Amino acid sequence: xxxxxxxxxxxxxxxxxxxxxxxxxxxxxxxxxxxxxxxxxxxxxxxxxxxxxxxxxxxxxxxxxxxxxxxxxxxxxxxxxxxxxxxxxxxxxxxxxxxxxxxxxxxxxxxxxxxxxxxxxxxxxxxxxxxxxxxxxxxxxxxxxxxxxxxxxxxxxxx
Amino acid sequence: xxxxxxxxxxxxxxxxxxxxxxxxxxxxxxxxxxxxxxxxxxxxxxxxxxxxxxxxxxxxxxxxxxxxxxxxxxxxxxxxxxxxxxxxxxxxxxxxxxxxxxxxxxxxxxxxxxxxxxxxxxxxxxxxxxxxxxxxxxxxxxxxxxxxxxxxxxxxxxxxxxxxxxxxxxxxxxxxxxxxxxxxxxxxxxxxxxxxxxxxxxxxxxxxxxxxxxxxxxxxxxxxxxxxxxxxxxxxxxxxxxxxxxxxxxxxxxxxxxxxxxxxxxxxxxxxxxxxxxxxxxxxxxxxxxxxxxxxxxxxxxxxxxxxxxxxxxxxxxxxxxxxxxxxxxxxxxxxxxxxxxxxxxxxxxxxxxxxxxxxxxxxxxxxxxxxxxxxxxxxxxxxxxxxxxxxxxxxxxxxxxxxxxxxxxxxxxxxxxxxxxxxxxxxxxxxxxxxxxxxxxxxxxxxxxxxxxxxxxxxxxxxxxxxxxxxxxxxxxxxxxxxxxxxxxxxx
Amino acid sequence: xxxxxxxxxxxxxxxxxxxxxxxxxxxxxxxxxxxxxxxxxxxxxxxxxxxxxxxxxxxxxxxxxxxxxxxxxxxxxxxxxxxxxxxxxxxxxxxxxxxxxxxxxxxxxxxxxxxxxxxxxxxxxxxxxxxxxxxxxxxxxx
Numbered sequence: 001x002x003x004x005x006x007x008x009x010x011x012x013x014x015x016x017x018x019x020x021x022x023x024x025x026x027x028x029x030x031x032x033x034x035x036x037x038x039x040x041x042x043x044x045x046x047x048x049x050x051x052x053x054x055x056x057x058x059x060x061x062x063x064x065x066x067x068x069x070x071x072x073x074x075x076x077x078x079x080x081x082x083x084x085x086x087x088x089x090x091x092x093x094x095x096x097x098x099x100x101x102x103x104x105x106x107x108x109x110x111x112x113x114x115x116x117x118x119x120x121x122x123x124x125x126x127x128x129x130x131x132x133x134x135x136x137x138x139x140x141x142x143x144x145x146x147x148x149x150x151x152x153x154x155x156x157x158x159x
Numbered sequence: 160x161x162x163x164x165x166x167x168x169x170x171x172x173x174x175x176x177x178x179x180x181x182x183x184x185x186x187x188x189x190x191x192x193x194x195x196x197x198x199x200x201x202x203x204x205x206x207x208x209x210x211x212x213x214x215x216x217x218x219x220x221x222x223x224x225x226x227x228x229x230x231x232x233x234x235x236x237x238x239x240x241x242x243x244x245x246x247x248x249x250x251x252x253x254x255x256x257x258x259x260x261x262x263x264x265x266x267x268x269x270x271x272x273x274x275x276x277x278x279x280x281x282x283x284x285x286x287x288x289x290x291x292x293x294x295x296x297x298x299x300x301x302x303x304x305x306x307x308x309x310x311x312x313x314x315x316x317x318x319x320x321x322x323x324x325x326x327x328x329x330x331x332x333x334x335x336x337x338x339x340x341x342x343x344x345x346x347x348x349x350x351x352x353x354x355x356x357x358x359x360x361x362x363x364x365x366x367x368x369x370x371x372x373x374x375x376x377x378x379x380x381x382x383x384x385x386x387x388x389x390x391x392x393x394x395x396x397x398x399x400x401x402x403x404x405x406x407x408x409x410x411x412x413x414x415x416x417x418x419x420x421x422x423x424x425x426x427x428x429x430x431x432x433x434x435x436x437x438x439x440x441x442x443x444x445x446x447x448x449x450x451x452x453x454x455x456x457x458x459x460x461x462x463x464x465x466x467x468x469x470x471x472x473x474x475x476x477x478x479x480x481x482x483x484x485x486x487x488x489x490x491x492x493x494x495x496x497x498x499x500x501x502x503x504x505x506x507x508x509x510x511x512x513x514x515x516x517x518x519x520x521x522x523x524x525x526x527x528x529x530x531x532x533x534x535x536x537x538x539x540x541x542x543x544x545x546x547x548x549x550x551x552x553x554x555x556x557x558x559x560x561x562x563x564x565x566x567x568x569x570x571x572x573x574x575x576x577x578x579x580x581x582x583x584x585x586x587x588x589x590x591x592x593x594x595x596x597x598x599x600x601x602x603x604x605x606x607x608x609x610x611x612x613x614x615x616x617x618x619x620x621x622x623x624x625x626x627x628x629x630x631x632x633x634x635x636x637x638x639x640x641x642x643x644x645x646x647x648x649x650x651x652x
Numbered sequence: 653x654x655x656x657x658x659x660x661x662x663x664x665x666x667x668x669x670x671x672x673x674x675x676x677x678x679x680x681x682x683x684x685x686x687x688x689x690x691x692x693x694x695x696x697x698x699x700x701x702x703x704x705x706x707x708x709x710x711x712x713x714x715x716x717x718x719x720x721x722x723x724x725x726x727x728x729x730x731x732x733x734x735x736x737x738x739x740x741x742x743x744x745x746x747x748x749x750x751x752x753x754x755x756x757x758x759x760x761x762x763x764x765x766x767x768x769x770x771x772x773x774x775x776x777x778x779x780x781x782x783x784x785x786x787x788x789x790x791x792x793x794x
Binding site: 116 | 274
Binding site for chain 1: 678680682684722
């Protein structure tokens with residue numbers, strides 16, 4: 001179960017997401033993320049992969065089902081990594097598009113403010129979803145930069 | 160080759176012109192900064208030219224101060240001039256360049272600062288503020304996006320850092336870095352030369368000032384030595400006077416004790432002598448009475464030897480009595496002179512003091528000097544009797560010693576208003592005019608070497624002065640000397 | 653995708669542009685790890701460097717499995733650069749290490765974090781391939 005605090009982060013604060021897979025030869029790949037939402041079971045994340053970033057995605061997932069999603073809040077750099085197993089892929093639904101729009105607008109607003117770029121340009125940086133990957137979260141890590149980065153939050157680390 | 164295949168030379172020509180212009184500017188900078196030894200001028204040429212020709216709008220020059228700081232000595236293009244600002248070696252871009260002595264070109268500074276600051280804030284919120292150091296405000300643009308900092312080196316010695324900043328997001332290029340490096344190297348040499356020159360000048364100035372001071376000291380040295388010698392001589396005189404006073408006081412104390420002892424020792428046998436003399440006289444009287452008796456033979460009464468014996472006895476008895484009275488008088492005078500029992504201001508009969516003193520110095524006067532006393536009506540005077548007697552002893556002794564052969568000492572006393580006047584005049588050899596001025600100076604003498612003697616009149620002078628009185632002298636050679644003392648009869652406190 | 657392994661000059665301003673980059677690595681047992689890093693350093697046309705400051709999963713993974721994927725964000729150019737790289741070696745001295753170390757030291761010291769951000773090594777990666785993905789123009793967006 002994704003803890004409530006992190007659920008809230010995903011819903012209201014995360015500004016940019018990146019996902020990673022690996023192929024049969026353990027070669028990693030990056031797939032930009034356009035948006036995300038959490039399914040009602042609170043452990044499955046629907047992750048919208050940006051158009052143009054889906055190459056080799058499905059073949060890697062079919063090979064080993066390993067998927068990781070990292071979401072950052074630009075500004076505070078609060079960051080969480082979700083590692084889990086691929087469940088299914090699907091075309092973006094209206095809800096996925098709405099989630100993408102929320103993330104995109106949030107991104108544009110904060111980046112425009114921090115870096116001085118026009119909001120339109122910033123919005124364009126988050127492409128439309130090309131594909132939605134659903135994956136079950138097995139582990140959640142704190143990835144906020146600094147000496148504590150990499151600590152596993154869920155399941156909690158044994159002391 | 161077709162004409163259209165020949166590449167256009169225009170871009171190359173433009174580039175060449177630009178390069179030529181840059182070289183010319185660099186040459187001019189080098190010329191200007193190496194033709195002056197004025198630091199401010201060097202700074203100004205470097206920073207102004209970098210802006211005018213290369214568009215580096217915000218620049219600073221920092222020089223090393225001590226072992227771990229740099230100070231901004233020149234700046235250009237800042238709203239708030241960072242002159243005097245301090246950067247610790249090892250802090251920020253400039254401090255790190257100074258520490259490593261390597262050039263550094265940094266872009267997107269603001270984003271990098273923001274990234275680190277965010278992490279810092281998270282650590283503070285996570286209760287890890289203790290692991291953090293202080294954030295030091297650094298001189299320069301608060302919103303700098305790009306910066307190049309170049310160490311100013313002379314061989315391996317760090318002289319300072321030259322820094323250029325920009326608030327634009329356009330980063331500095333490698334070419335711009337090259338231009339700045341060339342200028343920085345030239346500036347380093349010029350600055351070092353100017354500083355060396357300034358140090359030499361300051362040193363030369365210090366030496367010149369030291370030389371002037373020394374010269375002045377030498378010129379005044381003689382005066383100061385003379386002045387100091389005079390002070391020392393005066394101090395020496397005062398010291399000798401004090402020493403003599405101490406000796407004199409000691410002598411007087413001893414004398415007083417001695418006088419008391421002598422008086423006591425003499426008075427007892429003296430009393431016996433006087434008593435026996437009286438007894439003897441009465442005994443002889445009895446013998447005479449017996450001889451008057453008719454029963455005693457007439458022969459005894461008319462015996463000439465017996466009668467002569469009576470006459471001799473009477474005479475001797477009288478002399479003995481007279482001598483005893485004289486001894487008594489001397490003892491009394493001595494006691495009076497010492498006045499041991501009178502250590503405070505008392506009402507004193509000055510005539511008694513004069514007479515006691517005359518008795519004590521009688522050996523100097525006897526058969527040679529006639530003492531004429533003209534004592535007026537004098538009330539008792541409030542004074543220290545022993546000290547005043549010392550004054551009388553000094554004057555009378557001097558007067559006696561001034562008379563060779565026979566002569567006269569005249570002592571006159573009278574009241575003169577609130578003062579008692581005592582005049583001691585002698586018929587001696589007198590005092591030369593050139594000696595009169597110094598007669599009361601400690602150490603001055605006409606009699607020969609002798610501390611006690613030489614200090615007599617100076618001590619006399621001081622005793623009289625302490626009694627708020629006065630003493631003066633009148634004399635001419637071979638016409639004697641007259642010392643006149645005036646003492647207040649009832650001096651104020 | 654471009655076949656050449658030589659990085660073009662126009663990637664240089666994107667590196668060290670102050671916008672965090674992404675690195676995906678994979679452990680020997682096949683679990684991908686996606687992390688966001690502050691900077692990727694240009695070494696030469698065939699090499700990039702990542703800073704090794706804390707011994708974390710990324711470092712552990714590339715020691716086990718040298719393959720990594722790096723994504724650079726060029727906001728100004730509305731472009732992403734994806735680099736497939738392979739861990740080559742680590743440097744604890746030399747030009748690239750000094751440059752990275754100086755950069756980190758300069759910023760960290762100004763923000764009171766000298767003791768925390770200390771470069772342990774410059775991890776050098778060889779670029780196997782790269783691709784440049786431009787975002788569609790804003791006008792074509794909804």
